[in-house]
Amino acid sequence: MKIEELNKRKTPIVVIDKTLEKYKGKNLFPEKLAKANDVLKRIGLPKLATK
Numbered sequence: 001m002k003i004e005e006l007n008k009r010k011t012p013i014v015v016i017d018k019t020l021e022k023y024k025g026k027n028l029f030p031e032k033l034a035k036a037n038d039v040l041k042r043i044g045l046p047k048l049a050t051k
Helices: 003-008 018-025 030-043
Strands: none
Touching: none
């Protein structure tokens, strides 16, 4: 397939490695998650402006 053909396609060509399924549902960075949760508890989420 040439680059011109790829650029004209409506759907992208993506191949997902099936070996990544073993990480599904697992927390890979528990320290970062704990820190992010702590920040959210202290500061909270930003308020959304309504029209």
